[in-house]
Amino acid sequence: MRATPRAPLRPRQDAHSVDIFKRSWEVYQTVVAHDSVHHKQLFGAIRDYLEGRPGDKLSILDLGCGDAGCLASIIAGTPSLRDRITSYTGIDASAPALALCRTNMAAALGGGGGGAAGAAEIDLREGGMLEGLAAAAERGERFDVVLASLSLHHLSEAEKARAVEAVGRVLAPGGAFVICDIFLLPGWSRDEFMRQYHADVYEVNGGWQGQDKAGKDLLWAHISNYDFPVELSHYQAAAAAARAAPGGAFISAEGRVLTEVFVYKVAAWEAPPAAAAEAAAAAS
Ligand SMILES: C[S@@+](CC[C@H](N)C(=O)[O-])C[C@H]1O[C@@H](n2cnc3c(N)ncnc32)[C@H](O)[C@@H]1O
Numbered sequence: 058m059r060a061t062p063r064a065p066l067r068p069r070q071d072a073h074s075v076d077i078f079k080r081s082w083e084v085y086q087t088v089v090a091h092d093s094v095h096h097k098q099l100f101g102a103i104r105d106y107l108e109g110r111p112g113d114k115l116s117i118l119d120l121g122c123g124d125a126g127c128l129a130s131i132i133a134g135t136p137s138l139r140d141r142i143t144s145y146t147g148i149d150a151s152a153p154a155l156a157l158c159r160t161n162m163a164a165a166l167g168g169g170g171g172g173a174a175g176a177a178e179i180d181l182r183e184g185g186m187l188e189g190l191a192a193a194a195e196r197g198e199r200f201d202v203v204l205a206s207l208s209l210h211h212l213s214e215a216e217k218a219r220a221v222e223a224v225g226r227v228l229a230p231g232g233a234f235v236i237c238d239i240f241l242l243p244g245w246s247r248d249e250f251m252r253q254y255h256a257d258v259y260e261v262n263g264g265w266q267g268q269d270k271a272g273k274d275l276l277w278a279h280i281s282n283y284d285f286p287v288e289l290s291h292y293q294a295a296a297a298a299a300r301a302a303p304g305g306a307f308i309s310a311e312g313r314v315l316t317e318v319f320v321y322k323v324a325a326w327e328a329p330p331a332a333a334a335e336a337a338a339a340a341s
Contacts, residue, residue, distance in 0.1 A: 082153055087272065088265065091267040094207070099237050100127040100130070102306075102323045103128070103131065103323060107131075107202065108138045114141055114143045116143050116145075117200060118148070118193070118203045119204045120205040120208055122149050123151070124161055128204070129158075129162050129164065129165035142177045144180065145162055145178070146200070147162070148186050148189035148190075149183065150186075190224065190227060194227050199232070202233055205220070205236050205237070207237065209238050211284070214291065218291070218294075221234065221298075221299055221301075230328070231328070231330060232328050235323060235324070235325045236322075236323070236324045237322070237324075241287060247285065259277075289322060289324065292324060296326045300328075301327065302328075306323055306325040308322060309322055
Protein backbone atom coordinates (compact mmCIF):
# COMPACT_ATOMS: atom_id res chain seq x y z
CA MET A 58 0.00 0.00 0.00
CA ARG A 59 1.37 3.37 -0.97
CA ALA A 60 2.32 5.82 1.78
CA THR A 61 0.05 8.79 2.17
CA PRO A 62 2.08 11.96 1.68
CA ARG A 63 2.11 14.11 4.76
CA ALA A 64 -0.42 16.88 4.34
CA PRO A 65 0.10 20.56 5.03
CA LEU A 66 -1.71 21.94 8.05
CA ARG A 67 -3.74 24.65 6.40
CA PRO A 68 -4.95 25.55 2.89
CA ARG A 69 -2.40 27.14 0.65
CA GLN A 70 -3.20 30.77 0.12
CA ASP A 71 -1.35 31.27 -3.13
CA ALA A 72 -3.91 30.28 -5.70
CA HIS A 73 -7.27 30.61 -3.99
CA SER A 74 -7.58 26.85 -4.18
CA VAL A 75 -8.85 27.04 -7.71
CA ASP A 76 -5.84 25.71 -9.60
CA ILE A 77 -7.57 22.47 -10.42
CA PHE A 78 -10.55 24.31 -11.78
CA LYS A 79 -8.41 26.57 -13.93
CA ARG A 80 -6.31 23.74 -15.31
CA SER A 81 -8.67 20.92 -15.48
CA TRP A 82 -12.33 21.47 -14.86
CA GLU A 83 -13.12 18.27 -16.75
CA VAL A 84 -11.40 16.25 -14.03
CA TYR A 85 -13.92 17.57 -11.51
CA GLN A 86 -16.76 16.96 -13.95
CA THR A 87 -15.66 13.31 -14.09
CA VAL A 88 -15.84 13.17 -10.28
CA VAL A 89 -19.41 14.41 -10.51
CA ALA A 90 -20.37 12.19 -13.45
CA HIS A 91 -19.17 9.09 -11.60
CA ASP A 92 -20.70 10.23 -8.34
CA SER A 93 -17.35 9.75 -6.58
CA VAL A 94 -18.30 12.09 -3.75
CA HIS A 95 -22.05 11.43 -3.69
CA HIS A 96 -23.29 14.50 -5.53
CA LYS A 97 -26.54 12.72 -6.45
CA GLN A 98 -27.57 12.14 -2.86
CA LEU A 99 -26.33 15.51 -1.66
CA PHE A 100 -28.12 17.50 -4.33
CA GLY A 101 -31.24 15.39 -3.85
CA ALA A 102 -31.20 16.60 -0.25
CA ILE A 103 -30.63 20.19 -1.35
CA ARG A 104 -33.53 19.93 -3.79
CA ASP A 105 -35.84 18.59 -1.06
CA TYR A 106 -34.78 21.35 1.30
CA LEU A 107 -35.25 24.16 -1.25
CA GLU A 108 -38.52 22.76 -2.52
CA GLY A 109 -39.85 22.48 1.02
CA ARG A 110 -39.11 26.08 1.95
CA PRO A 111 -42.21 28.22 2.34
CA GLY A 112 -42.81 31.26 0.17
CA ASP A 113 -43.38 31.85 -3.51
CA LYS A 114 -40.09 33.58 -4.26
CA LEU A 115 -36.55 32.46 -3.80
CA SER A 116 -33.31 34.38 -4.32
CA ILE A 117 -30.17 32.25 -4.14
CA LEU A 118 -26.54 33.20 -3.53
CA ASP A 119 -24.18 30.33 -4.37
CA LEU A 120 -20.70 30.57 -2.78
CA GLY A 121 -17.98 28.77 -4.76
CA CYS A 122 -20.63 27.93 -7.34
CA GLY A 123 -18.23 26.30 -9.81
CA ASP A 124 -20.15 25.31 -12.93
CA ALA A 125 -23.30 24.88 -10.80
CA GLY A 126 -23.98 21.78 -12.89
CA CYS A 127 -25.66 19.81 -10.10
CA LEU A 128 -27.74 22.73 -8.86
CA ALA A 129 -28.81 23.55 -12.43
CA SER A 130 -29.83 19.96 -12.91
CA ILE A 131 -32.09 19.84 -9.83
CA ILE A 132 -33.61 23.21 -10.74
CA ALA A 133 -34.32 22.07 -14.31
CA GLY A 134 -35.87 18.86 -13.04
CA THR A 135 -38.09 20.51 -10.42
CA PRO A 136 -40.48 23.02 -12.03
CA SER A 137 -42.10 23.88 -8.70
CA LEU A 138 -38.68 25.01 -7.48
CA ARG A 139 -37.53 26.58 -10.76
CA ASP A 140 -40.62 28.75 -11.05
CA ARG A 141 -40.04 30.33 -7.65
CA ILE A 142 -36.45 31.39 -8.29
CA THR A 143 -36.31 35.14 -8.78
CA SER A 144 -32.54 35.46 -8.90
CA TYR A 145 -29.43 33.31 -8.92
CA THR A 146 -26.12 34.90 -7.92
CA GLY A 147 -22.93 32.86 -8.12
CA ILE A 148 -19.51 33.76 -6.75
CA ASP A 149 -16.41 31.83 -7.76
CA ALA A 150 -12.73 32.55 -8.15
CA SER A 151 -12.54 30.54 -11.38
CA ALA A 152 -13.52 32.33 -14.59
CA PRO A 153 -13.77 29.12 -16.69
CA ALA A 154 -16.12 27.64 -14.10
CA LEU A 155 -18.31 30.76 -14.19
CA ALA A 156 -18.57 30.56 -17.98
CA LEU A 157 -19.93 27.02 -17.64
CA CYS A 158 -22.17 28.15 -14.79
CA ARG A 159 -23.81 30.78 -17.00
CA THR A 160 -24.62 28.21 -19.67
CA ASN A 161 -25.93 25.66 -17.15
CA MET A 162 -28.02 28.11 -15.17
CA ALA A 163 -29.49 29.82 -18.24
CA ALA A 164 -30.55 26.42 -19.55
CA ALA A 165 -31.99 25.37 -16.18
CA LEU A 166 -33.99 28.52 -15.69
CA GLY A 167 -34.90 28.48 -19.37
CA GLY A 168 -35.41 32.22 -19.54
CA GLY A 169 -38.16 31.58 -17.01
CA GLY A 170 -38.21 31.24 -13.26
CA GLY A 171 -39.35 34.01 -11.02
CA GLY A 172 -42.98 32.92 -11.41
CA ALA A 173 -45.15 35.87 -12.30
CA ALA A 174 -42.13 38.15 -11.88
CA GLY A 175 -40.75 36.92 -15.23
CA ALA A 176 -37.25 35.71 -16.04
CA ALA A 177 -34.92 35.06 -13.13
CA GLU A 178 -31.86 37.21 -13.00
CA ILE A 179 -28.49 35.44 -13.32
CA ASP A 180 -25.60 37.37 -11.80
CA LEU A 181 -22.12 35.80 -11.76
CA ARG A 182 -19.23 37.37 -9.91
CA GLU A 183 -15.59 36.36 -10.25
CA GLY A 184 -13.59 36.55 -7.04
CA GLY A 185 -13.13 35.21 -3.55
CA MET A 186 -16.26 34.27 -1.62
CA LEU A 187 -15.34 36.26 1.49
CA GLU A 188 -14.65 39.35 -0.58
CA GLY A 189 -17.88 38.77 -2.51
CA LEU A 190 -19.86 38.47 0.71
CA ALA A 191 -18.36 41.68 2.06
CA ALA A 192 -19.21 43.54 -1.15
CA ALA A 193 -22.77 42.19 -1.15
CA ALA A 194 -23.28 43.24 2.48
CA GLU A 195 -21.95 46.69 1.71
CA ARG A 196 -24.45 47.07 -1.10
CA GLY A 197 -27.25 45.99 1.24
CA GLU A 198 -28.08 42.87 -0.80
CA ARG A 199 -30.26 40.19 0.79
CA PHE A 200 -30.86 36.59 -0.23
CA ASP A 201 -33.40 34.00 0.87
CA VAL A 202 -30.89 31.16 0.64
CA VAL A 203 -27.12 31.23 0.65
CA LEU A 204 -25.71 27.91 -0.54
CA ALA A 205 -22.14 26.67 -0.17
CA SER A 206 -21.76 23.24 -1.70
CA LEU A 207 -18.38 21.59 -1.41
CA SER A 208 -16.62 24.93 -1.31
CA LEU A 209 -16.16 25.96 2.33
CA HIS A 210 -13.64 23.19 2.98
CA HIS A 211 -11.23 25.24 0.88
CA LEU A 212 -11.15 27.97 3.52
CA SER A 213 -8.98 28.04 6.63
CA GLU A 214 -10.71 27.54 10.00
CA ALA A 215 -10.79 31.27 10.69
CA GLU A 216 -12.15 31.97 7.20
CA LYS A 217 -14.90 29.39 7.64
CA ALA A 218 -16.09 31.17 10.78
CA ARG A 219 -15.85 34.53 9.00
CA ALA A 220 -17.94 33.16 6.14
CA VAL A 221 -20.72 32.04 8.51
CA GLU A 222 -20.71 35.43 10.19
CA ALA A 223 -20.67 37.28 6.85
CA VAL A 224 -23.54 35.21 5.46
CA GLY A 225 -25.64 36.37 8.41
CA ARG A 226 -25.33 39.90 7.06
CA VAL A 227 -26.72 39.07 3.62
CA LEU A 228 -29.61 36.79 4.60
CA ALA A 229 -33.13 38.12 4.22
CA PRO A 230 -35.35 37.71 7.33
CA GLY A 231 -36.11 34.00 7.64
CA GLY A 232 -33.31 33.23 5.20
CA ALA A 233 -31.12 30.16 5.52
CA PHE A 234 -27.50 29.25 4.99
CA VAL A 235 -27.27 25.77 3.49
CA ILE A 236 -23.88 24.14 3.84
CA CYS A 237 -23.25 20.94 1.95
CA ASP A 238 -19.74 19.73 2.53
CA ILE A 239 -17.30 17.19 3.84
CA PHE A 240 -16.91 17.13 7.60
CA LEU A 241 -14.53 15.37 9.93
CA LEU A 242 -16.20 12.99 12.30
CA PRO A 243 -15.73 14.06 15.93
CA GLY A 244 -12.20 13.29 17.03
CA TRP A 245 -10.79 12.64 13.59
CA SER A 246 -7.60 14.43 12.61
CA ARG A 247 -6.89 15.70 9.12
CA ASP A 248 -4.24 12.99 8.79
CA GLU A 249 -6.92 10.32 9.31
CA PHE A 250 -9.06 12.05 6.75
CA MET A 251 -6.17 12.11 4.28
CA ARG A 252 -5.35 8.42 4.81
CA GLN A 253 -8.89 7.31 4.12
CA TYR A 254 -9.39 9.72 1.26
CA HIS A 255 -6.17 8.56 -0.37
CA ALA A 256 -7.35 4.96 -0.26
CA ASP A 257 -10.69 5.98 -1.70
CA VAL A 258 -9.16 7.89 -4.62
CA TYR A 259 -6.59 5.23 -5.53
CA GLU A 260 -7.47 1.86 -4.11
CA VAL A 261 -10.98 1.03 -2.93
CA ASN A 262 -12.80 -0.74 -5.78
CA GLY A 263 -10.07 0.44 -8.13
CA GLY A 264 -10.26 4.01 -6.92
CA TRP A 265 -12.33 6.83 -8.33
CA GLN A 266 -13.93 5.71 -11.56
CA GLY A 267 -13.39 7.37 -14.90
CA GLN A 268 -10.05 8.90 -13.91
CA ASP A 269 -6.70 7.89 -15.31
CA LYS A 270 -3.56 8.05 -13.16
CA ALA A 271 -2.85 11.65 -14.21
CA GLY A 272 -6.38 12.68 -13.25
CA LYS A 273 -6.13 10.97 -9.87
CA ASP A 274 -2.75 12.56 -9.22
CA LEU A 275 -4.15 15.98 -10.10
CA LEU A 276 -7.09 15.43 -7.77
CA TRP A 277 -4.83 14.18 -5.01
CA ALA A 278 -2.56 17.20 -5.31
CA HIS A 279 -5.63 19.42 -5.05
CA ILE A 280 -7.06 17.53 -2.06
CA SER A 281 -3.70 17.58 -0.25
CA ASN A 282 -3.26 21.29 -0.65
CA TYR A 283 -6.78 22.62 -0.48
CA ASP A 284 -9.25 20.27 1.25
CA PHE A 285 -9.54 21.20 4.92
CA PRO A 286 -12.74 19.82 6.38
CA VAL A 287 -13.53 20.50 10.02
CA GLU A 288 -16.03 18.99 12.42
CA LEU A 289 -19.60 20.16 12.00
CA SER A 290 -19.38 21.63 15.51
CA HIS A 291 -17.01 24.29 14.11
CA TYR A 292 -19.84 25.65 11.94
CA GLN A 293 -22.40 25.22 14.70
CA ALA A 294 -20.31 27.35 17.06
CA ALA A 295 -19.87 30.01 14.35
CA ALA A 296 -23.60 29.97 13.60
CA ALA A 297 -24.44 30.35 17.29
CA ALA A 298 -22.01 33.27 17.54
CA ALA A 299 -23.74 34.83 14.54
CA ARG A 300 -27.12 34.36 16.31
CA ALA A 301 -28.48 31.96 13.72
CA ALA A 302 -31.05 29.41 14.77
CA PRO A 303 -29.96 25.86 13.94
CA GLY A 304 -32.21 24.72 11.13
CA GLY A 305 -31.72 21.06 11.81
CA ALA A 306 -31.58 19.66 8.29
CA PHE A 307 -28.67 17.31 8.61
CA ILE A 308 -28.54 14.75 5.86
CA SER A 309 -25.69 12.31 5.61
CA ALA A 310 -24.47 10.86 2.38
CA GLU A 311 -22.69 7.75 3.43
CA GLY A 312 -20.65 5.63 1.11
CA ARG A 313 -17.73 3.27 0.86
CA VAL A 314 -14.79 3.80 3.19
CA LEU A 315 -15.44 7.49 3.63
CA THR A 316 -18.42 6.65 5.80
CA GLU A 317 -16.04 5.56 8.50
CA VAL A 318 -14.14 8.81 8.40
CA PHE A 319 -16.51 11.59 7.74
CA VAL A 320 -19.92 12.16 6.39
CA TYR A 321 -21.22 14.71 4.00
CA LYS A 322 -24.02 16.72 5.41
CA VAL A 323 -26.42 19.38 4.41
CA ALA A 324 -26.76 21.78 7.29
CA ALA A 325 -29.28 24.58 7.18
CA TRP A 326 -29.28 27.48 9.57
CA GLU A 327 -32.16 29.89 9.63
CA ALA A 328 -31.33 33.49 10.44
CA PRO A 329 -33.62 34.70 13.20
CA PRO A 330 -36.15 37.36 12.12
CA ALA A 331 -34.59 40.82 12.42
CA ALA A 332 -36.68 41.86 15.44
CA ALA A 333 -35.73 38.75 17.43
CA ALA A 334 -32.07 39.24 16.58
CA GLU A 335 -32.18 42.84 17.77
CA ALA A 336 -33.91 41.82 21.01
CA ALA A 337 -31.29 39.11 21.60
CA ALA A 338 -28.49 41.57 20.90
CA ALA A 339 -29.98 44.12 23.29
CA ALA A 340 -30.37 41.46 26.02
CA SER A 341 -26.75 40.31 25.77
C1 LIG B 1 -15.46 21.41 -5.43
S1 LIG B 1 -15.97 22.82 -6.33
C2 LIG B 1 -17.70 22.88 -5.95
C3 LIG B 1 -18.49 23.51 -7.05
C4 LIG B 1 -20.00 23.49 -6.85
N1 LIG B 1 -20.40 24.32 -5.73
C5 LIG B 1 -20.49 22.07 -6.66
O1 LIG B 1 -21.12 21.79 -5.64
O2 LIG B 1 -20.29 21.25 -7.56
C6 LIG B 1 -15.32 24.14 -5.35
C7 LIG B 1 -15.46 25.49 -6.01
O3 LIG B 1 -15.07 26.49 -5.07
C8 LIG B 1 -14.32 27.50 -5.74
N2 LIG B 1 -13.49 28.16 -4.75
C9 LIG B 1 -12.54 27.61 -3.96
N3 LIG B 1 -12.04 28.52 -3.10
C10 LIG B 1 -12.71 29.67 -3.35
C11 LIG B 1 -12.66 30.97 -2.78
N4 LIG B 1 -11.86 31.27 -1.74
N5 LIG B 1 -13.51 31.91 -3.27
C12 LIG B 1 -14.34 31.62 -4.30
N6 LIG B 1 -14.42 30.42 -4.88
C13 LIG B 1 -13.62 29.45 -4.40
C14 LIG B 1 -13.56 26.74 -6.83
O4 LIG B 1 -13.17 27.58 -7.89
C15 LIG B 1 -14.60 25.71 -7.24
O5 LIG B 1 -15.38 26.15 -8.30
